[in-house]
Amino acid sequence: MFIADVDEESLTEHSGLHSDEGARSREHPGRAANPTIKATGLAWLEFDKPDLDRAQMFARDFGLVVHHRDDDSLYLRGHRAGTPCMVIRKAPQARFRGLAFQAADPGDLQRFADEHGTTVRTARDVVGGSVVTVRDPNGVEVSVAHGQDELPDLPRQQPLVCNVAGRTPRVNAAQRPVREPARAERLGHLAMASRTFSRTLDWYLEHLGLIVSDFQFLDGQRDRGPVFAFIRCDRGSEPTDHHTLALLLAPEAGYAHSAYEVADLDALAAGGEYLRERKWTRSWGIGRHVQGSQIFDYWRDPERFMVEHYADGDVFDNTVPAGWAPLRASGLSQWGPPATKDFLGNKPSPTLVRTAVQALREDNEIDAPRLKALVKALSR
Numbered sequence: 550m551f552i553a554d555v556d557e558e559s560l561t562e563h564s565g566l567h568s569d570e571g572a573r574s575r576e577h578p579g580r581a582a583n584p585t586i587k588a589t590g591l592a593w594l595e596f597d598k599p600d601l602d603r604a605q606m607f608a609r610d611f612g613l614v615v616h617h618r619d620d621d622s623l624y625l626r627g628h629r630a631g632t633p634c635m636v637i638r639k640a641p642q643a644r645f646r647g648l649a650f651q652a653a654d655p656g657d658l659q660r661f662a663d664e665h666g667t668t669v670r671t672a673r674d675v676v677g678g679s680v681v682t683v684r685d686p687n688g689v690e691v692s693v694a695h696g697q698d699e700l701p702d703l704p705r706q707q708p709l710v711c712n713v714a715g716r717t718p719r720v721n722a723a724q725r726p727v728r729e730p731a732r733a734e735r736l737g738h739l740a741m742a743s744r745t746f747s748r749t750l751d752w753y754l755e756h757l758g759l760i761v762s763d764f765q766f767l768d769g770q771r772d773r774g775p776v777f778a779f780i781r782c783d784r785g786s787e788p789t790d791h792h793t794l795a796l797l798l799a800p801e802a803g804y805a806h807s808a809y810e811v812a813d814l815d816a817l818a819a820g821g822e823y824l825r826e827r828k829w830t831r832s833w834g835i836g837r838h839v840q841g842s843q844i845f846d847y848w849r850d851p852e853r854f855m856v857e858h859y860a861d862g863d864v865f866d867n868t869v870p871a872g873w874a875p876l877r878a879s880g881l882s883q884w885g886p887p888a889t890k891d892f893l894g895n896k897p898s899p900t901l902v903r904t905a906v907q908a909l910r911e912d913n914e915i916d917a918p919r920l921k922a923l924v925k926a927l928s929r
Contacts, residue, residue: 570873572764577774579761579871580754580783585664586657587758587783588650591736591793592632592694593676594807595647596854597640603851604637610827611848611856612733612811612820614703617675624675627735627809628703632676632694634736634809643852645804647682647690648739650757655679658695664756672697686749687741687802693757706732708813724815731820731858733809738792740806742799744913750778750796758783762791762865763840765876767922776923777876779840781865788864791841799923800908800915801894801901806847806855810862814844817858821846833892836885840874845882847892855892876926893927 572578598604601623605615608625616633617624625635638646652658655669662669662681672680678696685691709726710719743749753759765777779792797805811817818835825831832855834846843859850856874880878888890896908915 571870572873576873577761577764577871579764579778581751581758584754584758584783585756586652586661586693588693589653589784590651590782590789591739592649592651592692592697593634593636593736594645594739595636595638595649595690597642597644597646598637598852599639599641599643600851601637601639607829607850608635610730610824610829611850612730612809612858616700622674626700626703627733628705629734630699630702631735632697632700634733636674636676643854645689645854647692649680649692649694652693652695655695658693661693661756686745686752687743689741689803691757703732705734706812706816709815726815726819728819728823728826730823731811731816733811733858735810737790737808737810737859737862738794739804740795740797740808742797742802742805744798744800744802744908744911744915746776746778746796746798746914747774750780753780753794753796759794760867761871762863762869763872763874765840765874767919767926768875768877770919770922771873771875773919775873776919783867786866786868788866791843791863791865798914798919799894800905800920804854805894806857808843808845808857808859811858811860813860817844817846817860820858821848824848833889834885836882839880839883840872842883845885849891876923877929878927879929895924895927 605623613625613627616626621639623637624633626633658669658679658681665683667681667683669679669681672678676697678694680692680694682690682692709724712719759780760783761778762781763779764775766775776798778796780794781791782789782793811820830849832847832849837844841862843862846858848856878893881888905920
């Protein structure tokens with residue numbers, strides 16, 4: 550189902566596009582032939598956190614808006630119309646609970662439920678609508694939702710009018726970006742790590758109809774398959790974000806980061822200065838990615854969950870096949886400072902060593918050659 554029989558001529562499809570190479574003969578084609586449904590977008594993320602007051606403070610500084618707050622929960626939204634994009638519940642220990650996708654219609658919701666031997670339930674929290682919840686091969690809760698009330702647009706940050714070589718629309722006016730929270734438009738994507746990368750990747754492609762925009766592989770191990778995938782929703786001819794989900798093979802499974810779109814580079818940079826002045830911790834930035842092309846800036850929240858502001862990302866329709874490239878830390882950005890150890894998660898520590906040893910002992914896709922190659926790739 551997932552084997553591509555591609556001749557050498559197919560590689561030329563990628564010339565001048567997002568990647569120099571496509572799939573070689575019998576490599577993963579990056580999409581399932583007959584997925585259960587085709588999710589239309591990423592709806593929200595769910596977390597447990599011990600201090601809702603501090604979570605709310607960071608969220609406001611980061612540019613999210615409080616939709617609802619009570620003693621036990623906090624619902625956050627972006628400035629663009631849609632559902633809340635983050636649900637935080639009060640709990641003794643901080644953890645990432647799961648993610649939710651939007652279904653195109655009630656029929657897709659029922660098909661997804663039937664495929665997993667479960668039922669559609671009515672959501673009784675603030676989000677509302679109907680939901681089906683299952684677990685992916687990582688053990689992460691994955692919900693598919695439909696029928697939620699759409700929250701209206703809020704006042705949005707407007708991109709600056711820029712003068713460029715040969716075109717100067719701004720006359721008799723100066724640029725003065727306001728140093729304030731960058732207004733998060735919406736939730737853009739989630740990145741997760743997995744010890745069972747291939748099985749988890751295929752699960753999202755088979756059950757949610759996601760398609761791969763870019764694969765990355767380890768030097769000298771391309772024949773063993775990819776270890777990183779940037780995955781988007783399949784909305785046919787309608788362009789959608791380069792990736793809604795990113796998956797990486799790694800010893801420490803779970804949440805890596807989530808990303809929120811802002812108006813432009815100035816909103817991102819001025820918002821970053823505001824966060825810095827408020828004593829929050831930058832993880833990595835500002836720079837521009839290769840896969841996806843986003844201008845990025847990564848920050849840590851009070852529980853050290855990583856969150857990203859981004860602007861100017863690529864959008865693809867469903868005609869663009871998956872690109873292939875080697876995984877290297879230096880290849881994560883086109884410009885900007887080098888990726889930090891904090892971002893890469895490769896700062897030596899007893900916890901990191903224990904996690905690696907445990908991964909090597911378990912039945913998964915982590916073995917000594919892969920682990921060694923991963924460490925090398927994320928150090929280059």
